[in-house]
Amino acid sequence: MSPESLPPVAPDVLAEAVEQLSARLRKKLDAAIAGCAEHAVRAADGSLGVRFGEDALVTLRPGPSGTVTEAGQAVCTCLLAPRCLHRAAVLGAAPIADAEAEAETGLPEPAVNSSERAAALSEPDADAFEPTTDLPERTEGLPEVTAPAAPAPAPDGPAPEPATPPLTPAQVRAATALWEAAAEALSAGVTAGGAVVQAELLRAAHTARLAGLPRAEAAALRVVRGLRAARERGRGQRLGDLAGAFRELLAAAALLSSGTAGPGLAGGARRAYAQGGSLRVYGLCREPVLSATGYGGVSTHLTGPDGARYTVSDVRPGGPARAGGAGSASVALGGGVLDHAGLARGGLRIVGATVSPDGRLGAGRGVSATPLRGVDWSEEPASALFARPVGEAMAAALGDGPREADTAEAALLGCDVEVLGAAGEYLVVRVAGDGPLLRLRPAHPHPELPHAANLRRIAEHPGLALRVLGRPDLDRAATLRPLAVGPVPGEPYTLRLPEEWLGRADLGYDRLQGSHFPRGAAGSGPGAPPAAVPDPLADAPLWRVRRLLETGVAGGRRAVAEAGRGTDAAALLAPLRRAGLGGAAQLAAALTAEADRRPRDAFGRLTDASADGYARAWLASAVHLAAAERSLVVASWS
Numbered sequence: 021m022s023p024e025s026l027p028p029v030a031p032d033v034l035a036e037a038v039e040q041l042s043a044r045l046r047k048k049l050d051a052a053i054a055g056c057a058e059h060a061v062r063a064a065d066g067s068l069g070v071r072f073g074e075d076a077l078v079t080l081r082p083g084p085s086g087t088v089t090e091a092g093q094a095v096c097t098c099l100l101a102p103r104c105l106h107r108a109a110v111l112g113a114a115p116i117a118d119a120e121a122e123a124e125t126g127l128p129e130p131a132v133n134s135s136e137r138a139a140a141l142s143e144p145d146a147d148a149f150e151p152t153t154d155l156p157e158r159t160e161g162l163p164e165v166t167a168p169a170a171p172a173p174a175p176d177g178p179a180p181e182p183a184t185p186p187l188t189p190a191q192v193r194a195a196t197a198l199w200e201a202a203a204e205a206l207s208a209g210v211t212a213g214g215a216v217v218q219a220e221l222l223r224a225a226h227t228a229r230l231a232g233l234p235r236a237e238a239a240a241l242r243v244v245r246g247l248r249a250a251r252e253r254g255r256g257q258r259l260g261d262l263a264g265a266f267r268e269l270l271a272a273a274a275l276l277s278s279g280t281a282g283p284g285l286a287g288g289a290r291r292a293y294a295q296g297g298s299l300r301v302y303g304l305c306r307e308p309v310l311s312a313t314g315y316g317g318v319s320t321h322l323t324g325p326d327g328a329r330y331t332v333s334d335v336r337p338g339g340p341a342r343a344g345g346a347g348s349a350s351v352a353l354g355g356g357v358l359d360h361a362g363l364a365r366g367g368l369r370i371v372g373a374t375v376s377p378d379g380r381l382g383a384g385r386g387v388s389a390t391p392l393r394g395v396d397w398s399e400e401p402a403s404a405l406f407a408r409p410v411g412e413a414m415a416a417a418l419g420d421g422p423r424e425a426d427t428a429e430a431a432l433l434g435c436d437v438e439v440l441g442a443a444g445e446y447l448v449v450r451v452a453g454d455g456p457l458l459r460l461r462p463a464h465p466h467p468e469l470p471h472a473a474n475l476r477r478i479a480e481h482p483g484l485a486l487r488v489l490g491r492p493d494l495d496r497a498a499t500l501r502p503l504a505v506g507p508v509p510g511e512p513y514t515l516r517l518p519e520e521w522l523g524r525a526d527l528g529y530d531r532l533q534g535s536h537f538p539r540g541a542a543g544s545g546p547g548a549p550p551a552a553v554p555d556p557l558a559d560a561p562l563w564r565v566r567r568l569l570e571t572g573v574a575g576g577r578r579a580v581a582e583a584g585r586g587t588d589a590a591a592l593l594a595p596l597r598r599a600g601l602g603g604a605a606q607l608a609a610a611l612t613a614e615a616d617r618r619p620r621d622a623f624g625r626l627t628d629a630s631a632d633g634y635a636r637a638w639l640a641s642a643v644h645l646a647a648a649e650r651s652l653v654v655a656s657w658s
Contacts, residue, residue: 025057025060025068026057026060026068026080026110026113026114026115027068027080027082027086027087027088027114027115028082028086028087028088028114028115028116028117028118028314029087029088029094029111029114029115029116029117030087030088030089030090030117030226031116031117031222031223031225031226031237031241031244032222032223032226033088033089033090033091033093033094033111034108034111034112034114034116034219034222035219035220035222035223035226036091036223037091037094037102037107037108037111037112037219038108038112038215038216038219039219039223040102040103040108041103041105041108042103045104045105045108046216048105049105049108049109049112049214049215049216050214050215052105052106052108052109052112053109053112053113053215056070056072056106056109056110056113057070057110057113057114059071060110063079065081066081067079067080067081068080070106070110072098072106075097075098076096076097076098076104076106077096077097078094078095078096078097078106078107078109078110079094079095079096080093080094080110080114081093081094086337087117088111088114088117089117094107094110094111095107108215112215112218112219115314116222116241116244116245116248118238118241186279187276187279187281188231188232190231191231191232191233191276192276192277192279193231194224194227194228194230194231194233194236195228195231195233195236195272195273195276195277196273196277197224197227197228198221198224198225198227198228198233198236198240198269198273198276198277199270199273199274199277199632199635200224200632201220201221201223201224201240202221202224202240202243202266202269202270202273202635203270203630203631203632203634203635204217204220204631205217205218205220205221205243205247205266206266206270206572206573206576206577206631206634206635206638207576207577207631207634207635208576208577209572209573209574209575209576209577209579210247210250210251210262210573210574210575210576211574211575211576212576213247213251213576214251217247218244218247218248221240221243221244222240222241222244224240225237225240225241225244228240233276235272236269236272236273236276239265239268239269239272239273240269242265242268242269243262243265243266243269246261246262246265247262249262250262250574259570259573259574260495260566260570262573263566263569263570263573263642264646266573266638266642267639267642267643267646270635270638270639270642271639271643274636274639297372297373298369298370298371298372298373299324299369299370299373300324300325300367300368300369300370300392301322301323301324301330301367301368301370301381302322302323302324302366302367302392302394302395302401302402303320303321303322303363303364303365303366303367303394304321304322304323304364304402304405304432304489304504305320305321305364305489305503305504305524305526306318306319306320306321306347306360306361306364306503306504306526306528306529307319307320307321307463307503307526307528308343308344308346308347308464308469308528308529309333309335309343310339310340310343310464310466310469311335314337314338314339315335315336315337315338315342316335316336316337316338316339316340316341316342316343316346317333317334317335317336317338317342317343317346318333318334318335318343318346318347318349318360319331319332319333319334319335320332320333320351320360320363320364321364321432321503322363322368322381323401323402323405324401325400325401326401327401327404328379329379329432330375330379330380330381331379331380331381332351332353332360332363332380332381333380334346334349334351334352334360340466340468340469341468343469344468344469344529346360347360347361347526347528347529348360348361348529351363352383353368353370353381353383353387353389354368354370354371354383354387354388354389354390355388355389357389357390357391358389358391361529362391364526365394365520365521365522365524366391366392366393366394367391367392367393367394367395368389368390368391368392369389369390369392370387370388370389371387371388371389372384372386372387372388373387374387394522396522396523397434397487397489397506397523397524398509398523405432405433405434405489406434406435406436406487406489409455410433410435410451410455410456410458410657411455411456411657411658413431413433414433414492414653414654414657415654415657415658417431417433417492431491431492432489432490432491432503433489433490433491433492433500434487434488434489434490435451435452435455435458435487435488435500436451436452436485436486436487436488436508437449437450437451437452437455437458437485437486437487437488438450438452438483438484438485438486439478439479439481439482439483439484439485439486440457440482440550441479441482441550442476442479442550443459443550443552443553445461446459446460446461446499446553447459447460447461447475447478447479448460448550448553449486449488452485452508456498456656456657456658457498457553457554458498458499458500458553458657459496459498459499459500459553460475460488460490460499460500460501460502461475461493461496461499461500461501462475462501462527463490463491463501463502463503463527463528464528469528470527470528470529470530470531471527471528473531474505474525474527474530474531474532475502475527477532477537478505478532481537481538482550483513484513484514484515484537484538485507485508485511485513485514486505486506486507486508486514486515487505487506487507487508487524488500488502488504488505489502489503489504489505489506489524490502490503490504491503492657494650494653495649495653496557496653497553497554497555497556497557497558497652497653497656498553498554498555498653498656498657502527503526503527503528504524504525504526504527505524505525505527506523506524506525507523512538513538513540514538515532515536515537515538516535516536516537516538517536518536554656555656556652556655556656557649557652557653557656560599560601560648560652561595561596561598561599561601562596562601562604562645562648562649562652564591564592564595564596564608565596565604565607565608565641565645566645568580568583568592568608568611568612568641569638569641569642569645571583572611572615572638577615577631577634578615580611580612580615580634580638581612581615581616583612584609584611584612584613584615584616585612585616589609589612592608592612593605593608593609596608601648603644604641604644604645604648607637607640607641607644608641610637610640610641611634611637611638611640611641614633614634614637615634615637617633
């Protein structure tokens with residue numbers, strides 16, 4: 021069996037099992053984890069057993085949620101149990117449970133103590149929430165038309181804004197512990213970041229959750245999953261993704277441990293929903309959702325009359341089949357009057373709406389909904405998405421202030437383009453009106469979803485005028501991941517979609533056929549090969565800094581120290597300085613110097629074994645690199 025056949029395990033259960041091991045057994049843990057999941061056998065009572073020889077059998081009996089949430093749900097028959105290597109190995113081979121995802125999918129919550137429950141935020145109704153995944157958030161900000169009414173201003177002027185509550189001492193201590201664990205994991209790198217290092221990070225993550233820091237916990241779980249995938253050489257695992265996860269975790273832990281971070285960074289244990297009153301929403305498109313932790317479903321994007329964005333999600337445990345089937349499932353909102361396919365091309369009048377701060381519509385018992393006629397993309401309010409120049413839209417999403425995952429990652433961008441043709445794995449298009457060249461990449465490359473197949477069919481029609489609604493790829497220059505496409509009004513050589521599709525095709529669900537394209541060709545003769553899309557990220561020597569940071573993630577502190585010695589240091593720093601990137605060069609030099617700083621006493625013993633200074637130097641360089649790359653991405657859209 022594969023490791024996925026084992027039930028998910030709560031982080032604190034795994035951390036406690038590793039903590040109970042002796043130093044001798046900890047050295048053997050990674051080797052024990054390597055193959056134990058292949059011997060898992062399901063018993064008649066639904067439990068899973070993994071046998072180690074004749075005298076040791078580890079049995080997992082997950083709770084009603086399907087997750088091992090208590091130590092007593094994992095038992096071993098050997099004499100050393102529960103402080104045995106067998107039990108810790110099986111728990112270490114199982115997937116790590118995502119506590120927030122379980123809570124928001126309506127599954128029973130794991131047993132928690134009173135302090136953890138006190139940290140959770142409650143919704144206005146037990147059913148008034150939608151599930152989430154561990155993917156980056158992809159929803160819009162607080163909808164303007166549904167915000168609760170503000171208090172009336174005082175006679176002598178506007179009411180003052182409420183003071184931001186400071187972090188509690190327990191939260192600061194938890195964040196400090198999380199910083200220390202993350203710094204040690206970064207210093208170890210993938211090569212030395214085995215189960216023991218991961219368990220220390222999981223223990224700190226659970227402490228952060230109990231202290232009311234669920235976002236910090238989620239960031240730590242992403243790092244642990246990334247370490248696991250990198251060590252197992254998992255398919256699709258990118259070292260850059262793990263470096264980004266480390267950057268987000270360290271940045272959050274540093275701010276929280278300083279006590280200066282606001283409640284937005286601390287987050288809430290659950291997504292809080294506010295009463296939104298009555299509102300009208302109109303469908304834009306559907307998007308399949310697949311998560312790395314085994315959740316699948318659909319998210320339908322909506323807009324209000326004033327342009328405010330909303331989503332209705334249906335995400336549950338399951339894989340690609342769940343994501344595909346959810347696209348036509350009934351909408352759990354106001355009695356299920358529409359399915360997601362109908363809502364994406366229709367509309368709703370909602371009474372008693374509940375709305376989360378990121379625009380997700382809740383399905384509480386007091387919510388009622390009536391279907392409305394949908395709007396074409398050429399009609400208001402949908403047409404406003406395509407009226408704004410792409411450069412201006414990207415600058416607004418990324419240009420000012422720090423990048424926020426809950427807003428910038430969620431931005432939907434619409435534009436009219438002309439298809440130029442395929443170039444490798446991309447579809448090259450030009451924005452109408454002599455706009456920039458863009459790359460279109462599949463929003464999700466999974467072969468069971470039709471994103472890639474639809475783009476390949478579009479690429480067969482150079483000169484095609486196309487209206488595109490998608491999500492900008494914030495890590496690549498001039499790259500858009502389209503969610504839906506439609507014809508361009510007034511253009512003769514454009515899509516010919518069925519009338520019931522209301523002028524758009526959801527690329528994750530609808531499959532484009534030959535009849536959906538115009539006959540003939542846009543011009544005379546075969547089209548010329550598409551021009552190369554300028555890539556300032558590839559042209560800039562910042563890739564040297566990125567490689568240094570990823571080297572540290574892969575090989576740890578020692579690998580960074582080696583990269584900063586002799587000719588390697590000159591090869592790293594000189595091109596940066598010649599390109600005018602003096603700040604990047606200075607931070608990279610400081611990082612390599614700190615990595616190589618290992619002071620010892622007269623007996624050769626380390627006098628400062630802390631990874632704090634190294635982690636801070638790595639984080640400073642990573643944050644500077646992210647800001648520089650963000651500026652280049654914004655420039656590529658103009």
